[in-house]
Amino acid sequence: MPQKKKKTYPSWSMFPEHHASVSDELAKSGLDFQFNEDDDEDSCSQDYDTNIMGRFRCRRGNCKTQGWSSKRIAITIRRYQLTSYNVRVYHQRCKSCNGLSRPDLDVQSYVDRITYRLKKWNGMEVETPVYSRESKGPHEEDLCEGCKNGHCTQSDGRVTAFPDYW
Ligand SMILES: [Zn+2]
Numbered sequence: 001m002p003q004k005k006k007k008t009y010p011s012w013s014m015f016p017e018h019h020a021s022v023s024d025e026l027a028k029s030g031l032d033f034q035f036n037e038d039d040d041e042d043s044c045s046q047d048y049d050t051n052i053m054g055r056f057r058c059r060r061g062n063c064k065t066q067g068w069s070s071k072r073i074a075i076t077i078r079r080y081q082l083t084s085y086n087v088r089v090y091h092q093r094c095k096s097c098n099g100l101s102r103p104d105l106d107v108q109s110y111v112d113r114i115t116y117r118l119k120k121w122n123g124m125e126v127e128t129p130v131y132s133r134e135s136k137g138p139h140e141e142d143l144c145e146g147c148k149n150g151h152c153t154q155s156d157g158r159v160t161a162f163p164d165y166w
């Protein structure tokens, strides 16, 4: 199969660079997971949609937006076999120019979500962390690639009150 020539900016990406932080946190509970660089939906044994926080900057040089922060960046956590996982982080679109953007993650929220889920999947009792910060305004589904790909906990039909969905 010939590869498509046209480059399209992806709707999501993975952040293996944050695996070390996840790994350190898991080690405190005696768990050891590998990051699976292979983004494969079919071979995973478990998956879970949730959200994290982060900041976006528009990649388009001529766009005048200052960027935006989001407390509801959709992610999908997947487990492969027993001790391997990866995380898809969905991109968002710029409100001014509709360009796709990859976030800078709030690493703490990322690590909290991932380690919580992996511990749960290992049958451990985990306390749900509480974030005091409230989210302002409605979720803009048109700008969220998680919504478009059916993996956002904030989209219609998936009843939710932020900041749940642990
Ligand atoms: Zn823009």
Ligand SMILES: [Zn+2]
Pocket (backbone or CB within 6 Å): 074, 139, 140, 141, 144, 145, 146, 147, 148, 152, 153, 154, 155
């Ligand atoms: Zn969404």
